[in-house]
Amino acid sequence: MRFPIAVALVVLSAAEACAAPSASGRWQGIVQIPGLPLHATVDLEQDKSGAWIGSIIVPELAIKNVALTEITLRDGTLSFAIKGALAGPQEPPATFDARLEGTDAMSGTFTQAGNHAPFALRRTGAAQVDLPARSTPVAKEMEGKWVGQYELMGYPRQVTVTFANHGAGPATVEWVIVGKKVNNLPVDLVQRDGEFVRIESHEFGINFEGRLRGGELDGTYEQGPVELPLVLKREGGPR
Amino acid sequence: MNALLMLAIASTAAAAAPSNPTAPMFRGGPAHAGVQAGAAPREFHRVRWTFPTGGGIVSSPVLLDGVIYFGSNDNNVYAVAADSGRQLWAHATGGPVAATPAVARDLVYVGSYDGRFYALDARTGATRWKFRTGGERRFEGKGLDGLQPRTQTIADPFDLYLSSPVVANGTVYFGSGDGNVYALDAATGEARWKFATGDVVHASPAFADGIVYVGSWDSWFYAIDAATGKERWRFHGGEDALVHNQVGFQSSPAVVDGVVYTGCRDSNLYALDAKTGAEKWKVFHNGSWVITSPAVTGGKVYYATSDSALYNVVDATTGKSEVQEQGNAWMFSSPAVAGDVVLIGVSNGSLEARDRVSGKVLWEFQTDAAKQNPGWVLTAQRKFNNSLLFRVQWQDANTVAVERMFAVGSIFSSPLVANGAVYFGSTDGNLYAVE
Numbered sequence: 120m121r122f123p124i125a126v127a128l129v130v131l132s133a134a135e136a137c138a139a140p141s142a143s144g145r146w147q148g149i150v151q152i153p154g155l156p157l158h159a160t161v162d163l164e165q166d167k168s169g170a171w172i173g174s175i176i177v178p179e180l181a182i183k184n185v186a187l188t189e190i191t192l193r194d195g196t197l198s199f200a201i202k203g204a205l206a207g208p209q210e211p212p213a214t215f216d217a218r219l220e221g222t223d224a225m226s227g228t229f230t231q232a233g234n235h236a237p238f239a240l241r242r243t244g245a246a247q248v249d250l251p252a253r254s255t256p257v258a259k260e261m262e263g264k265w266v267g268q269y270e271l272m273g274y275p276r277q278v279t280v281t282f283a284n285h286g287a288g289p290a291t292v293e294w295v296i297v298g299k300k301v302n303n304l305p306v307d308l309v310q311r312d313g314e315f316v317r318i319e320s321h322e323f324g325i326n327f328e329g330r331l332r333g334g335e336l337d338g339t340y341e342q343g344p345v346e347l348p349l350v351l352k353r354e355g356g357p358r
Numbered sequence: 359m360n361a362l363l364m365l366a367i368a369s370t371a372a373a374a375a376p377s378n379p380t381a382p383m384f385r386g387g388p389a390h391a392g393v394q395a396g397a398a399p400r401e402f403h404r405v406r407w408t409f410p411t412g413g414g415i416v417s418s419p420v421l422l423d424g425v426i427y428f429g430s431n432d433n434n435v436y437a438v439a440a441d442s443g444r445q446l447w448a449h450a451t452g453g454p455v456a457a458t459p460a461v462a463r464d465l466v467y468v469g470s471y472d473g474r475f476y477a478l479d480a481r482t483g484a485t486r487w488k489f490r491t492g493g494e495r496r497f498e499g500k501g502l503d504g505l506q507p508r509t510q511t512i513a514d515p516f517d518l519y520l521s522s523p524v525v526a527n528g529t530v531y532f533g534s535g536d537g538n539v540y541a542l543d544a545a546t547g548e549a550r551w552k553f554a555t556g557d558v559v560h561a562s563p564a565f566a567d568g569i570v571y572v573g574s575w576d577s578w579f580y581a582i583d584a585a586t587g588k589e590r591w592r593f594h595g596g597e598d599a600l601v602h603n604q605v606g607f608q609s610s611p612a613v614v615d616g617v618v619y620t621g622c623r624d625s626n627l628y629a630l631d632a633k634t635g636a637e638k639w640k641v642f643h644n645g646s647w648v649i650t651s652p653a654v655t656g657g658k659v660y661y662a663t664s665d666s667a668l669y670n671v672v673d674a675t676t677g678k679s680e681v682q683e684q685g686n687a688w689m690f691s692s693p694a695v696a697g698d699v700v701l702i703g704v705s706n707g708s709l710e711a712r713d714r715v716s717g718k719v720l721w722e723f724q725t726d727a728a729k730q731n732p733g734w735v736l737t738a739q740r741k742f743n744n745s746l747l748f749r750v751q752w753q754d755a756n757t758v759a760v761e762r763m764f765a766v767g768s769i770f771s772s773p774l775v776a777n778g779a780v781y782f783g784s785t786d787g788n789l790y791a792v793e
Contacts, residue, residue, distance in 0.1 A: 154765075155733035180749045205745045231746065233738025234731070272599050324504065343504035343601045 140219045142171070142192050145247055148240035150229045155179070159238065161215075163190065163199075164246035174249045175201055184249040188212070195219045197227075205231050254289030254309045257282045257316055261331060265351035269340050274298055278340075280318070280327070280351055282309070292318050296325075379776040381421045383460035384522035385651060385692065388565035390612040392653025392660070394775040397697035398711060399793055402721035406779050406791040407443030411436065414764055415783025416518050417468075418458040418692075418772040422480070426774070426781060427466050428789060429455025435468055435476070436789075437483060440777060443791060447483035451476060453494070457520035458562070458772075460530065462544065467523045467530050469494075475523075475532065475540070477547055487547035492536030494520065497558045497575045499602030506752050515760040516649075517575075517608070518690065518770055522562035524570075529584065531570050533559025539572055539580070541587060551587025555580065557606070561620075562651070566613035566632065573607020573620055579628075581618075581635060591635035596624025610651040610692070612659075617674065619659055621648025627661055627670075629677060639677035643668070651692035651772070653700070660700050662689035667741075669702065669710075669717055681717035685710070686740045691782075696775035703769025703782055706740050709792070711780075725767030727786045735766050 143164045150157040160176040173187035182204050189212075190199040197217045205213035215238065217227030223242040228235050264281045281293040290311075294304040304320040316336070317328045329338025329351060336351040385392045413432030420427050425446060426438045431454035437446040452472030459468035465486055466478040473493040477486045496517040501508035521533035530544045535558045541550040556576030563572035569590060573579040577597055581590040598604040609621030617638060618630040627648050629638040646666035653660040654674055662669045667688055671681035691703030699720065700712045707728025711720045728736070737743045747759040767786030774781040779793045 152734050153730070153732060180746065182749070204749075207745060210745070232734065232743045234734045234743075236734075343501060343508070345501075345600055346508065 140195060140222055142197050142219065142225075143246055144242045145244045146225065146240035147243045148238060150177075150236055150238040152229075152234075152236045159240065161187070161199075161240060162246040162248045163187070164248055171199075172248055172250070173199060173246075176249075180205070184251050186250050189214075197225060252308060252310060255311050256284045256287065257290045257309065257311045258314075258331060259284070261311075261316055261336070264354040265336055266354045267336075267349050267351040269347045269349045271298075271342075271345065271347065278327075278349065278351065279354075280336075282316075294318060294320065294327075379421060380423075381774055381776065382462060383420055383524060384418055384458040384562050385564075385610065385612065385653075385772065386694075388524050388526045389614060390524075390562070390564040390610060390651060391614055391655060392612060392651065392692060392694055392772070393655045394694050394696040394773075396775040396777065398694075398699035398701055398775045398780060399778060400699060400711070400720050402711070402723060403793050405723075406793050408791070409436070409438050409443045409445070409789040411787050411789065413454065413787055414768075414785035415787065415789060416456050416770040416785070417783060418522075419774045419781045419783065419789060420459055420461060421774055421776050421781075422461040425480070426789070427459045427461055427480070428771075428783060429457055429459060429468055429470075430783070430787070431456060432787070433470070433472075435459060435466065435478060435483070437466070437480070438789065440779075440781070440791075443789075449476070449478050449483040449485070455520075456518060457532075458522035460523045460525045462525040462530075465544070467525060467532075467544070469520050469523070469532055469534070471520065473535075475530075475542070475547075477530075477544070489540070489542055489547045489549070491534040491540065492538065494535035495558065496535070497560070497602075497606060502602050503756060504601045504603075504751060505756060510753075512754070513757070514602075515757040516647075516690075517558065517560060519560050519562075519608070521560050521572075522610070524563050524565045526565040526584065531563045531565065531584070533561060533563060533572055533574070535560065537574070537576070539563060539570065539582060541570070541584070553580070553582050553587050553589070561607050562610035564611045564613045564618075569632065571611045571613055571618050571620075571632070573609070573611065573622065575606035575608070577605050577607075577624075579607055579611075579618075579620060579622075579630070579635075581632070593628070593630055593635045593637070595622045595628070596626070598624075604645065608647070608649050612652050612654045614654040614674070619652045619654055619674070621650060621652065621661060623647045623649070625663075627652065627659070627672070627677070629659075629674070641670070641672060641677050641679070649690040650702070653693045653695045655695050660693045660695060662691075662693065662702060664688040664690065667704075669712065671717060683712070683717040683719075687736075687742050690770045692772040694773045694775060696780075701773040701775065701780055701782075703771055703773065703784075705763065705768040705770065706736055706742065707767040707769065707784070707786070708740070709769055709773065709780070709782055709790075723790070723792050725769075725784055725786050725788075727765060727767040732765050733762055735763055 146161040163173040171190035200212040213231035217225040226239040277297040292306040308319040326341040329336035340349040411430035417429035451470035475489040496513040502512040523532040539553040555574035558575040579593040611620040625643040647664040667685040669683040687706035693702040707725040709723040764785035767784040771783035
């Protein structure tokens, strides 16, 4: 009696496994673009809510800790997209559409910029999802408005940076540079790292990294090949 | 306006197709108007012949007495029969020949990346004389285009061409990577004068009314007395101290009816008074380089932009836009006006024939390499796949990307039209004759 039940259980779970193979894990293989084979490492796993998260590494294209989006797994068919990295803002993302084959293999079609190429990946281990850096809160002493100035190509520029914390969530930053005109820089990243804070505006290609010392943010303005010292002082003097 | 243009085109076409067509130097003649004597086909029929070389071709073919002369980045200068594509001779230099030869009085003049300027016998290819410049180099800048390391000088991979010579009044004039403009005795190669600018001169000088006109990568455009080498005037283009991207004259000027027309990397097309250098008008292209050398005829200026891939026709007197067509990819090739057709090469490996009035594409030729699209250099829409090409912003990444782009057979050569055929070079190494 017990034997048939055990067999039935094994058969059932095997059937279940066949019906819904897991996509979780580290997958590695090659995308066969003619003349440009790409070595891809894809990490996929489910977060606490059961939603799929993932990241991708492609060394030939300097892609690392780039997030995967639109991850779906249905009836052994897996698809996901690469967030941002291989498409312009107005273009559809690069996508992988795969069929899981057994427990440790998948193959399918990679699509980018309207071109299509086959790929095959094998599961090589546990997932090591590595997502892009995220914004963090800043030190409490950094909150508020900071002002400074620098000179670029003979013209003075006035800088105002305003940090605001929101509990444990990421800080928000208003970043204004006034030269010939007023530029409100969209901030993509604000990160605290000990005494350091870094803010990045990808659209403008401008970054600031400062260290909080003696009531000042003593730092560097970066734009293209230019690196200039920039000291931000609290508006209205030290607190 | 269009009726007048049609009339002008009709009279041009009637005068076209001479029995012995001649286009002995870059842009057809010393003033660089970019107008071809022959009428271009309005439909594509076939490839008449291809002539393979051992390197990419950015040089433009020139024609005299049924012989086509051009340079290749395989270091050779070639002479090829225009009717058959049969090689007549090849002359090896010590570096890529990225300039367009000029032919005058049985001599072929051209510079090479070996830093020497050659005068070759047009019949045999034998060296008559050579002149050593201060050496060639590409334009370069620290942190060029925002690449890292920011403090390291990086050579510009889009500085594709060498200066092409112009021959007038027994003198040959050309620019050099050493920053000088040279005037040499065309018969002997002896220096008559040299004019120093502040950076690389890879634009090709134009000659009109005793003046040599040329721009430099130092951001200045110069008018130089052809006899003495003294500066007549200079005009300042844009500067870009930050990433050195929006600076320098790579475009070669055309001089027509007392006006100098030139593109600039500061994304303007300029019209300057030929006597004074005063700006008459400019057309701004929002950060997109104007590398093409403008063609000017019938009161119109024909040119194109690089990144924004816009084909333009503007009024020569006012700069007012008359035609603007969106292309697929960067255009560096200088347009050639041939009857009622304008021909232009595209860096995605296409040659486009456009209607002179409407600007619409009449026909298109694609290299085999462009059709194969190795490494997905192109998108499915045949634009450059920039998201894949320019991922890395370090060291020589742009050079690597540009080399990959050339794999589709980019056409940087300016087309030559004669005998019912269109001749042009490609970075796939072929000189094509299509009809």
